[in-house]
Amino acid sequence: MSNQPNGPDELTNSQGHPVTNNQHVRTVGNRGPTTLENYDFLEKISHFDRERIPERVVHARGAGAHGYFESYGTYNDEPITNYTRAKVFKKGQQTPVFVRFSTVIHGNHSPETLRDPRGFAVKFYTEDGNWDLVGNNLKIFFIRDPLKFPDMVHAFKPDPLTNIQDMERFFDFVSQSPEATHMITFLFSPWGIPATYRHMQGSGVHTYKWVNEEGKAVLVKYHWEPVQGIRNLTQVEAEEVQGKNFNHATQDLYEAIEREEFPEWELYVQIMSDEEHPELDFDPLDPTKLWYKDQYPWVKVGKMVLNKNPEDYFNEVEQVAFGTGVLVDGLDFSDDKLLQGRTYSYSDTQRYRVGTNYLQLPINKPKKDVATNQRAGSMEYKVNKGPHQNPHVNYEPSVMGGLKEHNQSGVEHTPHVEGNLVRESIDRTNNFGQAGETYRRLSEFEREELINNLVGALATCRKEIQDQMVKHFSEADADYGKRVAEGLKMKADQSEMSSRGVLGNLKGEEGVHEANTD
Numbered sequence: 001m002s003n004q005p006n007g008p009d010e011l012t013n014s015q016g017h018p019v020t021n022n023q024h025v026r027t028v029g030n031r032g033p034t035t036l037e038n039y040d041f042l043e044k045i046s047h048f049d050r051e052r053i054p055e056r057v058v059h060a061r062g063a064g065a066h067g068y069f070e071s072y073g074t075y076n077d078e079p080i081t082n083y084t085r086a087k088v089f090k091k092g093q094q095t096p097v098f099v100r101f102s103t104v105i106h107g108n109h110s111p112e113t114l115r116d117p118r119g120f121a122v123k124f125y126t127e128d129g130n131w132d133l134v135g136n137n138l139k140i141f142f143i144r145d146p147l148k149f150p151d152m153v154h155a156f157k158p159d160p161l162t163n164i165q166d167m168e169r170f171f172d173f174v175s176q177s178p179e180a181t182h183m184i185t186f187l188f189s190p191w192g193i194p195a196t197y198r199h200m201q202g203s204g205v206h207t208y209k210w211v212n213e214e215g216k217a218v219l220v221k222y223h224w225e226p227v228q229g230i231r232n233l234t235q236v237e238a239e240e241v242q243g244k245n246f247n248h249a250t251q252d253l254y255e256a257i258e259r260e261e262f263p264e265w266e267l268y269v270q271i272m273s274d275e276e277h278p279e280l281d282f283d284p285l286d287p288t289k290l291w292y293k294d295q296y297p298w299v300k301v302g303k304m305v306l307n308k309n310p311e312d313y314f315n316e317v318e319q320v321a322f323g324t325g326v327l328v329d330g331l332d333f334s335d336d337k338l339l340q341g342r343t344y345s346y347s348d349t350q351r352y353r354v355g356t357n358y359l360q361l362p363i364n365k366p367k368k369d370v371a372t373n374q375r376a377g378s379m380e381y382k383v384n385k386g387p388h389q390n391p392h393v394n395y396e397p398s399v400m401g402g403l404k405e406h407n408q409s410g411v412e413h414t415p416h417v418e419g420n421l422v423r424e425s426i427d428r429t430n431n432f433g434q435a436g437e438t439y440r441r442l443s444e445f446e447r448e449e450l451i452n453n454l455v456g457a458l459a460t461c462r463k464e465i466q467d468q469m470v471k472h473f474s475e476a477d478a479d480y481g482k483r484v485a486e487g488l489k490m491k492a493d494q495s496e497m498s499s500r501g502v503l504g505n506l507k508g509e510e511g512v513h514e515a516n517t518d
């Protein structure tokens with residue numbers, strides 16, 4: 001303790017007490033023992049003991065930045081208000097955003113060069129409250145039913161016994177999930193390793209809805225296109241980068257923004273009428289499918305610029321919480337089951353990962369006033385009451401000065417739904433059609449990479465799994481199946497000739513461990 005006032009740059013503990021000695025714990029004599037009333041030490045070490053919160057169960061490794069979104073206000077030559085009344089899309093409207101990019105499967109400090117989808121999550125702090133567009137770089141997904149998600153993630157993450165990611169477990173699941181064939185075709189091509197976060201696309205993946213002033217809806221898909229261009233890595237290039245720097249994507253984003261080379265993306269939207277579209281050979285709500293550009297053009301509706309790095313990684317990038325349920329007036333869900341399953345999962349995990357009052361943190365709270373009747377809970381530090389709300393009235397309805405409901409101006413969108421409650425797949429699964437089309441649309445160089453990467457990964461799997469995968473690839477495209485089968489055959493012949501452990505013939509320098517360093 002000191003009786004001098006503390007200067008602004010001088011160390012205090014969290015109670016504001018000046019710290020006069022940060023080098024030595026308090027002890028009986030300089031050889032100890034230490035004493036337990038040593039508040040500065042106890043406070044410092046117990047805060048340190050709690051410096052980690054659970055990492056995200058998926059997408060644990062990420063990088064983030066602030067910026068803004070500017071709306072062009074038109075859809076082709078029409079006013080965008082013909083389709084959506086969301087204020088974020090008003091002509092010239094600028095909305096602050098926070099974006100978090102991520103890898104999916106491995107933990108918080110894993111390499112950023114791995115073959116994995118990349119997360120592309122955008123929080124728009126709109127004048128109507130927050131809108132989160134929680135997407136990926138690839139435009140489709142592995143599965144279409146949320147009940148399968150925990151199994152999928154278990155199969156993709158490290159083995160619960162060895163803690164090693166195992167392609168046999170990965171393909172065990174995938175070979176029994178034919179709907180994943182399309183996603184696998186993208187993932188094992190160079191599109192599965194974006195070179196940096198600045199050089200990748202983003203996509204909402206799901207079908208959402210836009211709703212106009214009359215309550216009329218259209219189905220929409222969102223896509224981000226990087227103005228910097230798209231760059232992917234081959235497997236060999238990725239290994240080279242990883243050998244030198246396993247934080248390259250975070251570093252690239254951070255340094256580009258520090259250099260004031262602000263990355264930009266344009267937002268494109270595809271529209272379909274709000275119907276089942278029986279004329280299509282796929283279901284428009286199926287997240288394993290693309291809406292081909294030639295049929296459903298991408299139309300530019302705005303651009304996003306990232307121009308500010310976070311001031312603190314933990315506060316902003318780690319504690320930010322995105323959710324697919326976070327929509328504003330004029331934007332709506334579709335009946336995509338995967339989307340609806342996600343919508344429960346995000347805020348549920350965030351109440352556990354960050355805490356009950358996670359929406360009070362500066363990075364998560366809307367930039368407009370919030371007035372609710374929610375009170376208390378762990379770490380509440382601000383009561384979200386209205387400026388004129390009677391502090392005794394934390395309920396509604398009331399005639400004693402409580403909060404009132406908002407009068408919605410636009411007509412509500414009220415889709416009609418009926419049917420039996422069932423546990424069934426959708427009818428138009430068409431699991432292989434677009435996978436084949438994507439295979440044929442890749443360049444020959446990309447196809448070559450795809451085959452090599454698949455063969456490399458499948459070679460570690462048992463024959464039963466290999467055969468099932470070859471069957472799926474062949475259903476997608478005969479040439480696709482044939483090339484994977486041939487590659488696997490060649491690999492099997494080679495491996496009969498040589499068998500080695502994962503470290504191959506790497507040996508430590510002779511005698512190095514003989515030095516007496518113990």
Ligand code: HEM
Nearest residue numbers: 056059100119120121135136141146149205341342345349
């Ligand atoms: C993160 C669940 C599908 C994109 C997460 C998290 C969960 C989750 C629990 C961690 C959230 C947190 O701790 O804040 C699910 C479920 C899915 C699903 C249950 C399917 C049923 C998808 C799909 C996409 C996606 C289809 C892409 C369109 C993301 C992204 C993040 C994330 C980008 C990271 C957000 C961030 O940066 O904080 N997901 N997910 N997920 N998910 Fe999903």
